[in-house]
Amino acid sequence: MLWNNYLFIIVFLFTAILVLLVYFKNPRKKSNPIIAHQLFNIRIITKKIFIYSILLALALTVYVAIVLGFTIFIGAENRSFYLRDFIPNIVATIAIAFGFEPIRRKLEKITDKFSFVGQYDLGEVTRQLGVSLASSTSLSEALRSMMEALIKAMRLEFSIFFILNNEQNEAKNNRIEVIGAPKEKLVEPFSEKLATYFKALQEPIIREELERDIRENKKIKEVAKGKAAIFMRSISVAMALPVFIKGKLIGIMMMPEKKSGDVFSAQDWRLVSIVLLQTVSIIERKHLCEEDQMKSEFVSIASHELLTPTAVIEGYLSMILDENFVKVDPVVQKYLTRAYASSQRLSRLVKDLLNVSSIESGKLTIISKRFNLKELVKSVQEEVQLKALEKNLKIKFVANVKDPNVWADPERIHQVVYNLVSNAIKYSKTGTIKIELSEENEFIKTSVRDFGIGMSKKELPHLFEKFFRAQTPETTDIQGTGLGLYISKNIIDLSGGKINVKTKYGKGSVFSFTLPKDKPGDDTKMMQTKI
Template identity: 30%
Template sequence: MTLPAGPWDDPVRTALALPLPSADEDQPLGVLLAGVSPSRGLDEAYRSFHQLLAQQISVALRNAQEYEEERRRIEALAELDRVKTDFFANVSHEFRTPLTLILGPLSDALTDATAPLAPLQRERVETGWRNATRLLTLVNSLLTFSSLEAGRARSDARVVDLAALTAELAGVFRAAVERAGLTLEVSCPPLPRPVAVDPVNWERIVTNLLSNALKYTFIGRIRVALDADDEELRLTVADTGIGIAERDLPKLFERFHRVRGARSRSHEGTGIGLALVHELARLEGGDVRVASQVGVGTTFTVTLPWSAARRTPMAGPVTDGRGDAARAAVEEAMGWLTAPEDGPAEPDRRSGPSTDELAGAEILLADDNADMRAYLTRLLTGQGWRVRTVTDGRQALDEIHRDPPDLVLTDVMMPVLDGFDLLRRLRADPATQALPVLVLSARAGGEASVEGLTLGADDYLVKPFAAAELIARVRAGIRRARHRLRPTGGQRPATRQRSLPSPDPPRPTSRPRRPNPSATRPGPQRGRPTRTGWAPSWTAAGPTRPRPPRPRRCVATSDRRWVTSTPTRTCWRISCSPRARP
């Protein structure tokens, strides 16, 4: 390579090969071949200059590579997001056909005057229709959100009386708000100018904000106001709810973001409601802001400039389905509320009333979904069991301490105190350690069931479940509980008050012979009930004739122990370790 250099263009005859260091320093980025000037000696200062040159080139190359890698990552994420959005759109479209075929026959059955349904059958069909409608609302929300993200959504602007429309939508929620013990204030005076907006999008904005306010407000009021000035019109939805911490405000309008540990009327939701409000407000040419203070309340403000409100309206009638989103949201909100006048559900005796020894058992049901509570109540009372219902884990804990049931049937995802936290507190309290708990959850998979069983659940059942399977598991749980808490006489205690720990049986005056000389006699545990498969009955005259022997397996050690007995010998009580379960 001919390379002249210096003031007289002398040929370069010497070059330095300098490696370009990389970030990991294992493999260089390349090699810099730098010619040495023939007019200057290659001293230490000249070598240092070449080293600095190589480092600067290495930094520039690394920056370029990182920029290129970041660009490729962004493109990959964008492609993944596009694929996911298309998937949501396709799945949402596919859900619509079976939902139509579900809702259609259900609606026909409810409105058929020639063959009216029996009361019990009507209640079942109404439950199916309400939840199919809720599923359709969720599908529509996912479809709208995916269309907004893909940039395919549009605003079918119409000139509407925005004040009257807003007041009408707020009025749909009045019954639910008053049932919750709150006050609904609506202030929507006529606007000075006509407004062109998409009424369906505006309905979704108002509906989501009002549902959010009702969900997180327990005392006080909800206020809906619409006002305007020379620059913009403003929709304000303010509540006196729990408020939002300042650290959560920047992420409030992100999709799928949910404030952890927030107290609410229900744990149900997809986490896209406020993100949908933000996207729909931007689609209409406006914006949404939020101001909140913990313990005081939250105020959402949707602003719409007059320049966006004076768009050219589209021709044609208003899109069908107006008002459906508001009615579906109110139906769902009614499920969060439990009115005191709601009576017990009619028992579902599909398999006939129970006549076995488990009849009359009491079950505490904890679930935040009203339809699920009603369905399980009908199912369990049809077996001859008594059912008490609560809406969250805190209420369940209070009910258990007030009057312990035979079994606790709890959901996992609940407000205030979820099912796993309830389970932790029950197992940490010596008075409720032995209380059987059956966990219901929509969280499928091995990790969720392992977590529940590790915390001490007696059983774990994933939704959706078969009614027969649930009844069988509840029956097994009650039978196991009664078996291990059975007193020495073999009969169930006359009173429901659990005496934990149980007292030791009186000792006989003379020590009876052991069945096996090599066997040991472990004493009963103090401070907690002795979990045993059977035990001898003691009288003033001494031990009575024992029951037939039964092998028992200790869960902690997986050991089986047998005790043989004859009419002339006495069987001794066998106790497990404190952490073992029979």
């Protein structure tokens, strides 16, 4: 019995040493252990105590279970000392040694969900990012891949990237890429002076250090430094990193504090540096900056050139079809009507391309003013009534609001309502399309319900992406570009509202968006917003 106790202690210590050697065989041990393993971080210490307590309990349980199992099934009286004592201990040692690491990783993932503290493999993060960047075909795709990698690894709530245009040595904000935070969060405009300040500094800016510098030096002459601190605080970011390609500032990436509240570690800074270098290298190699700008300019120029002739064609056809202008043979009128409908479709497509170009270049303008949303929806209903009748569809409009006034751009909102109702008609075969206005706190909600094809859950995440169209047998013959919802979402986001969808395949969809209510005394005011 005494020998059994000694054997148990020897085997258990051997197992513990083996496991610890496997665990600490890590490149991080070359650095300062206090920094590498965050020894003074109470949250980390608590997590490790919790994890290793469970692991110790599991190890003891496994050991006892294996030894008892051998004792019961092999038999204590009929076996030699070798089989009775040594083999169970060897089996327990192997089981604990090989099971330790997978269980530890699983426990760490579980605790990370509650504490927001997680460790990441630097090599794995950069490898996955490399795969994602390799398939990027635009500047936006490359930047979003980079931000997603940092958000996931460092446990951030969001990330913002201001893409800049460098014209005549002046850095101007072109457009914004945001992940994890709505664009309306960016209440403060990104001024050209701030861009110039970041361009001159050419190094990361920590908001806390910036604010401390301002407090300690009250006579500070750098006004831009104060503005940078105010701007960073207004959008809740902790640090800003200027991004250069061939000495040219292409943008500024901003990140908030970690969800855990921990400071950025040396490993975090190393990750950011490597990820930035990796992304810049891909952008430079693929010439994504130049291609992105050329593509946007080409679409804009081509759209403008197409818009004039299509408008002329549409105008002349409209005049010919006007009964008071000239008498047309019924057969000819039928063909002219089709030509007129096609010219209208072409005109809408050109306008959509212009809107996409404006969105991507950060030049989509929203001119907000007071207007009656109920009257606007009625006008859209009248416009699409003929389309609905052609498919034997009814359009029902209900306004459950006392005051239908909202604060937005009426032309842009007309475009959104028209897109949603047109889609409802397009994807419905029979039944009724219901448009409803309702109040929702400080907003007015517009809903468009149809009982058409609907969509599957896997399509929802891509619904508001550019050029996305659902691919089902029912939609193959339905015409469309996949731009309407993309444009609508950007318009609603810029208007301070939100757009949502509820759908079920085969049952139909409900698209809804909110707009802020008009405030008393705002009828004479106008507000111009640009991305």
